[in-house]
Amino acid sequence: MRLGIDQVKKVAKLANLILTSGEEEKFSQQLSKILGYIEELNSVDTSNVEPTFNVIDKSNVLKRSF
């Protein structure tokens, strides 16, 4: 996945970051390279796998006195 200058601008706006044109160019190159590396995840079969968002299976922990 290549992140072009236009997309870098769009993401920067979403992230509330003001980038210089030099930074836009640099991040376009660096993030494209990183996303290229991350694409290797596409080769993993995850069709029957649940996502892990937290390693602890806890929800709605209520306050109590310690």
Place this chain on the structure above:
Amino acid sequence: MAITDLTLVQTIKALKDKQFSNEELNQAYLNRIKRYNPELNAFFEVNESSGVIPAAVKSLISTKGLKTSAGSKIIENYKPPFNATVIENLISEGVSVIGKTNQDEFAMGSSGENSAFGSTKNPWDLKKVPGGSSSGSAAAVAADLAVFALGTDTGGSIRQPASLSGVVGLKPSYGRVSRYGAIAMASSLDQIGPFAKSVGDARLILEWISGGDKYDSNCVAEKFKIQNSKFKITDQNLKDVRVGVPEEYFGQGLDEGVKEVIEKAIKKMEELGAEIVEVSLPNTKYGVAVYYIIMASEVSSNLARFDGIRLGGPRDLFGDEPKRRIMLGTFALSSGYFEDYFIKAAKVRTLIKKDFEKAFASCDVIVGPVSPTVAWNLGEKIDDPLKMYLSDAYTIPASLAGIPGLSLPAGFSENLPVGLQILGKYMDEETVLNVGEVLEKALNIKEKPRLR
């Protein structure tokens, strides 16, 4: 033996036996800081009025009245009005903060070079990085500028600098220690832990800092206690311990010199009576990719609070690395890419976690290198973020699975320290520490960095 050579356990005993006073103890460490910190740059701020056992604390852990910049210009002069839970816990055990340590900005980095206030130098060789992101905490303990230190580990930020700087570093299980007061980076991964001069010290510090409070609902309430369960600390051997060795941690990219030190340490474990078992962690190779999606996504959310209005300066004060990760995370969470990136990474995270569960069915601990190389030259990887990220390939999987990991000094390559990583089952720091302590004694490494 100088006061500053003593471990924490030895220091406590010496104080009890009145061999020296708290004033003499603090003066001895303050003198060393005065002498060596200007070139090491391990501390941002030194607390001259530290009164009892002096500990160094990573900048991003909140300390009342002491600057907590997290290595960032955006909150350069922030002094919290409260102490993090771990600091309160330490104070109640007779510990004081002698200084706040240098770090990569918001804990993002593997070399210490992403600090907004200059890199920390490796005490073993001032031209080398000390590792990161808890760079100053590792260097402070390695150079005897504090009895021990606290750091945080999200993808390896305690274990890797401990390895590169030749000290003991422990990342506890996720949820073992309250993070209240630690400036958040990636909340499903962050954990506070100790840098220490010995494994026994690390065990004691974990007892002190562990346990829940009402402010971190991911943290278990119970304190870590020395259990003397299956395997006693007083045992001098590793009989009946099954040590798993994953082939995936010894493949391409592992430096020959590092490999030799690690293999020698494993041989030593075998001599001590351990049973060496081959295990497989087949999804290890996806760890870095999974981590850089999940961590960056959580970063983009956590760092949104620095909006230039309520706390800190404007967002353009962020350094390159936080900006890069905020951008990456924002992209991964954005409409149209969320399923393909964030959810995909969370699913592969499940596979990595299952790898460990399966492997631990046939062993008690898993060992391997912490870092594929020894400390590298300052400046060497700073222009290639991906190369820097890949140096964390052996520490990231345990972070994603939430399990504990210890970095134990195991020897030297190219005259620089090499750490052995000992991973344990979830919430089984006891076995990790016990195995580490027996091996530490057998390896008997006495070398210290020679500072001039």
